[in-house]
Amino acid sequence: MIRTFCTHEIRKVRELSGSLWEFSPCTGNLAGRKYRTAVPGCWESMPDFSSYRGVGVFSREIETEGAFRLVFKGVSHTARVCLDGREIGSHYNAYTPFAVAVTDVMAGRHLLEVYADNTFGEASALHIPNDYMSYGGISRGVLLEELTDTYIEYIHAVPVMEKDGWKALVSVKVKNWSAAGKACRLYLDLAGIASEAMELTLEAGGEKTVDFQLSAAEAETWEIKNPKLYTVRATLSDENGAFDDQIDRMGFREIRTEGKDILLNGKKLCIRGFCRHEDHPMFGCALPYAAIQQDLETAMDLGANAIRTAHYPNDELFLDLCDEQGILVWEENHARGLTLEHMQNPNFERQAETCIEEMITAHINHPSVIIWGILNECASDTEYGYECYKKQYDLIKHMDFSRPRSSASCKFKTDICFGLPEIVSYNLYPEWY
Template sequence: MYAYPIYPERNTQSLDGIWDFSFLGSDAPKLESVNPKGIACRELAAVPGCFDAAPKYAGRRGVGVYRRSVEAPAGVRLRLRIGALGLRGRILWDGREIGLNELPYSLQEYEFDSGSSSRHELVILIDNRLDFADTPLFHHFYDFYGYGGIYRSVELETLPEKARFGRVRVETLDLSGRVLVSGTLGGGFAEISAGFDGAAPKKVDAVFNGEEFSFEAKVPSPALWSPDSPNLHLITLKTGSDTVIERFGLRTIRCEKGELLLNGQPLRLRGYNRHDAHPQFGPAMPDELWIEDLQILRDLGCNFIRGCHYPQSQRFLDLCDQLGFLVWEESLGWGDSVEVQSDPKFRRLQVEQTVNMVKASINHPSVILWGFMNESGDDKEVGASLLRELAAAVRAVDRSRPVTSASMHIRTSIALDVFDVVSFNLYPGWYEGDNTADPRPLDRIAPTLDEVLARLNTKELRDKPLILSEIGAGAIYGWRDRVAGIWSEEYQADYLDAVCAYFRRKKRLTGLALWQFADGRTYAAGGVLGRPRAFNNKGTLDEYRRPKLAYDVVKKHFGGSGK
């Protein structure tokens, strides 16, 4: 299954499957110094896949070498597309470096000449060691495990010799079906033809500015996209040498008077924070698990997914488009300190990965919010300045969607003015520490949420929609206890019952993203004493998607139908 866009006239190979593999261990040199020529890859590894999720190298950090042979014509231009890898990668074609990937979880593409042979060797070196100098976008304290591997699909395209399309964007201008089509055309000027939904393409009067082009068009039989009616359209663009098919949805999303409006109608977002995570696969999720997760979310009555805390798979977003889920997509970042946010390389890569995410997901109607820097230092000027820089970078690419970032600083944030939508992560009644002798401090929930509503009752903020972007409590699957204290399934169920009831009463809240969908592996050192089993156990389901008691509680509040 290829994600959109599709280039039907190009020779496109899926390189997913079984690759040769070797693990060099934690003492391996930096990727730039590794010479794979003399390395014997006598083991096997799946792509997509994570070597440290497999039994032999579970939990190990170091360098993994993935190698396979590839058939491709001599003397042509190729594009290699890697859906995501982590935590750092170096890509070599016939021993020649064609790319260095420093953006974990991000879609990356590499263009290069095939060379003089028709049989080639592709090597991808992966480093999952936690070294800030090399991998500033992922740290040991992040509350989800940083796996080593090739997380998502790998594809190879043979590019046309003459005019060839890059990405094409389709932006809804109004709900009558008027759209603005824009993109890039490399390799020389050519006339462009366009057609919608299978109709024969006809010549369009595109305006060119160098390699960039744009034109307005009208979808002949427009059908709007919404969660209840997730209608999708196709546009086919052709030149004499290339064709591209993009899928899109006709819909608008905007903020007005404290509400989030989809096609002019107010939304209430009901859903979860969700990681791409499974004990056997890590973030290298098979299609079957994506489908299962979405079926479960639909059964719960959810219409909203916060894709935490990194760019989402294009294939997963395609499914959300088809099924009518609303998505908050965000770039990688989690609780980074002032020192980290002051680092020039960190800041540069934050901007690079965030812009990359926006460009990759621009045509997904399911994506209604752009986010970044979860729980950043938005109470300090260093953090606030980075948030401003990221918001400006996003808006320079796409002004059609609101921008947000999840803050945990109700009283002290100095960056709420940056965002179109205000979002807070809160855990009243959970992270109480030694401040209470109450084994069930559920009475902390409502007063804390009341404080949030009061915080937004100012001239500057009252017109901004408000999302509870994280709130939840942990439970160990199967531990049921008459005391119903912390870590029991009963306490989690009572906690989420109180949260969901509050959300239903308070219409000022635009959205609720419970933390979290399913338990997920996290760090195994440092703060692990607060993470039994080295998992974040706040899932309404455990890591194998077995429901806890809270499942039926949430389903009752969200109106799940089981369909």
């Protein structure tokens, strides 16, 4: 299960997860031995691999042809993707999605291999030995999308409250990966409110981002007790009709700060909740839908209205469920307890900023997300740390103006970064352990 709702009606999509794959460790005493295992899954859940740290390959056959895209919601924590023995893509970070595009594949059965690596080392600035597990495996869903030469990369929808009611600022990114130019029309529909057709001409291998502003004065406000969601759909067509689409959801709500208060839809907000790790004694970080919902039911039963995703972006299924049940979310990039020496790793800034970019690109539409966070308990008391914090806060503001920003600190009076975000956050440890 990838999302809680249908994301395409025209584009053909197949889920490759939710099935058994072949797994083989690449290092250690069991190297080369073959196992059957569930994807999504963590190899630590398998009897022989409870403490395995190394490289493992997950493989299966897929039947396809032409142009397609493989979408991985999470591979821990470094991935290398091969098709018929040829590397077609790679990615770093367990907690953000990535896609690998392939063109001109001959019809037939093909071998898909995903090499997952959960080892620590200089190349990994964010995944380090810590007080929570860095699991190994394909820990979230996998999709195969059959694409035409031109397709919709994403829809971003940001609600804005103005004097005359709600508006939606919508951006649609369209890509053309063919060797020829493409002329097409782009349509947008938000809760039955249709835009005028936008004529597009894309160069060979080109892309365009198209911006819309739609009035939604009659839209119901997304509230904790009334989490009203609306569908937004983008469609591409040409002289032969509609050939691609993308469907997402949004909620009309406003989150902002005023003095010492956080305001949700203009009303003072009292946040009560928990920090949540994606971790389970049976499933590791590859929690199934029912286990995610059980976490949320437990939190709500204890009186919570909010969850912080400590310390990394969470599975989008979790955010879908929070959207639907009116649970507020502080979502943050992946960096926990990094010293100045850790932050001076030459890979740190690039990997941390890429995590922010992938997190916001994937999750900006979720009304439940009310705070973007960064760098839990890192070197915020140093000049170098300050520059890193500022760059990451600036990146968030550039990508999304609509949400406040924060980072949890344990530096107290020595922290020099408190003037950067809208929300100052302390971690307190009374009678810790």
